[in-house]
Every structure is written in structure tokens, then in C-alpha cells.
Amino acid sequence: MAQYFDIIILLVVVILVFQRLKSVLGSKPDEYTQNQITDENAAKIFDMIIQEAEKNAVEQTKENTVENQEELNSTDKVLSLIPGFNKEKFLNGAQRAFEIIVTSFSKGDTQTLEMLVSKTLIKKFQEIIEKRKAEGIVSETDFIGFENTEITDAKISKNDIAKITVKFVSEQVNILKNSKDEVIEGDENFIQNITDVWTFERSLTSTNPNWLLVSTKK
Numbered sequence: 001m002a003q004y005f006d007i008i009i010l011l012v013v014v015i016l017v018f019q020r021l022k023s024v025l026g027s028k029p030d031e032y033t034q035n036q037i038t039d040e041n042a043a044k045i046f047d048m049i050i051q052e053a054e055k056n057a058v059e060q061t062k063e064n065t066v067e068n069q070e071e072l073n074s075t076d077k078v079l080s081l082i083p084g085f086n087k088e089k090f091l092n093g094a095q096r097a098f099e100i101i102v103t104s105f106s107k108g109d110t111q112t113l114e115m116l117v118s119k120t121l122i123k124k125f126q127e128i129i130e131k132r133k134a135e136g137i138v139s140e141t142d143f144i145g146f147e148n149t150e151i152t153d154a155k156i157s158k159n160d161i162a163k164i165t166v167k168f169v170s171e172q173v174n175i176l177k178n179s180k181d182e183v184i185e186g187d188e189n190f191i192q193n194i195t196d197v198w199t200f201e202r203s204l205t206s207t208n209p210n211w212l213l214v215s216t217k218k
Contacts, residue, residue: 075151075152075153075154076154078154078155078156079151079154079164081156082154082156082162082204083204087151090151090164090211091149091150091151091166093211094149094166094168094198094200094211095146095149095168097116097200097211097213098168098170098196098198099143100112100116101113101116101117101213102141102143102172103141103143104116105125105128105129105139105141106139106140106141106174107139108129108132108133108139110122110125110126110129113125116212116213117212117213117214118201118212118213118214120214121213121214121215121216132176136178136179137176137177137178137179137184138176138177138178138181139174139175139176140174140175140176140177140188141172141173141174142172142173142174143170143172144170144171144172144173144191145170145171146168146169146170146171147169147170147171147193148167148168148169149166149167149168149169150166150167151164151165151166152165152166152167152197153165156204160203160204160205161201161202161203161204162201162202162203162204163199163200163201163214164199164200164201164211165197165198165199165200166197166198166199166200167195167196167197168195168196168197168198169193169194169195170193170194170196171191171192171193171194172191172192172194173186173187173188173189173190173191173192174186174192175187175188194218195218196216196217196218197216197217197218198213198215198216198217199213199214199215199216200212200213200214201214
């Protein structure tokens with residue numbers, strides 16, 4: 001925006017100079033009329049100034065881009081290569097996905113999990129869910145909220161698969177009950193501070209903009 005403001009200032013200066021010269025030269029005798037600045041000459045001056053200003057603006061933009069790239073860390077440099085990526089929107093979406101996945105896993109809702117988790121990971125979730133059912137174990141999770149959420153790593157593979165790793169620090173109440181409704185693990189009155197490291201994946205060549213959870217670590 002600054003470069004266009006400079007162009008406007010230069011045009012105003014040229015117009016003022018042109019009007020000043022025209023008023024001065026216009027008061028001279030007829031033999032000096034050939035020295036007067038014509039509209040055509042003024043237009044040429046305008047063009048020269050605009051071209052020079054635009055050239056400077058392009059060079060300044062290139063310099064700023066290089067400087068900004070140098071200031072980015074390795075993770076942010078990778079994120080800048082993902083078309084249309086917005087860190088704030090991604091983290092908001094990741095938090096929402098985290099809450100839904102944690103709650104759905106606790107309830108044994110595999111239908112919801114299948115929409116947010118990769119095929120490989122959903123199999124592992126299903127195995128745990130089925131094992132609990134067979135043993136008559138019921139899981140209950142009360143999600144309190146997030147203390148911190150941050151992107152810790154980002155990569156783009158040769159086949160244009162983007163992977164973003166996010167660390168979630170959340171507060172939850174988790175308990176397991178047996179078939180007699182007795183608590184066998186956890187404490188319903190104790191809020192746990194849990195750190196999870198999840199990796200989300202998306203193909204940059206796909207028309208599907210959704211990210212899938214492909215890995216979980218504690």
C-alpha cells in the first residue's frame with residue numbers, strides 16, 4: 001500500500017510543477033511558446049514516474065519477502081508452502097477435532113471416528129473399543145478444556161502429503177468402570193493434566209481440504 005501512496009505523491013508533485021511552468025511560460029512572448037510543456041510531454045513524465053515507482057515497489061516487495069522468509073523458523077517455512085494455510089484456523093479446527101475424537105473414543109463411537117481418523121489408526125481404536133466391550137469395561141471422559149495448543153512440526157513429502165504435528169495440553173477427567181459400575185481406574189473427582197502429541201495429514205493435490213489424524217503419542 002505504501003508504494004501506491006508514493007506514486008500518488010509523485011503525481012501530485014508533477015502536476016504542481018507542470019502547472020507552475022505552464023503559468024510562467026505562458027506569460028512569455030510568442031517566441032517562447034515552443035518551450036512550453038505540452039500535455040503529451042506531461043503524459044510521458046507521468047509514465048516515467050509510474051514505471052520507476054512500480055519498479056521500486058516490486059524490488060521492495062522481493063526484499064521484504066526474502067527478509068520474512070529468513071525470519072521464519074523451519075516449521076513455519078513449511079507451513080507457508082501449504083496453499084491457503086492459516087495457522088489460527090488450523091489450530092481451532094485441530095482443537096475441535098481433538099475434543100470430538102477423545103469423546104467419541106471414550107463412547108466407542110466408531111462412526112464418528114472414521115470421519116476424522118485414518119484407516120490405519122481407526123483399526124487400533126476399534127481394537128481397544130472391542131476389547132473393552134468384551135471385558136465389560138465402560139470408559140467415561142469429561143473434557144474440561146485446553147491449557148495450550150501448538151504446532152511442533154510440519155513436513156511435506158515428495159508426493160505432496162503434508163503432515164502437521166500438534167501438541168495438546170488439556171484438562172480431562174477420565175475413569176474406567178467394570179460391569180458392576182465400579183471405578184477400576186481414574187478418579188471422577190480428579191482433573192488430569194494430559195499432554196498429547198498428534199499428527200494430522202492431508203494430500204495437497206486432493207480436492208478434499210480435511211485433515212485426518214494419523215498418529216497419537218503421549
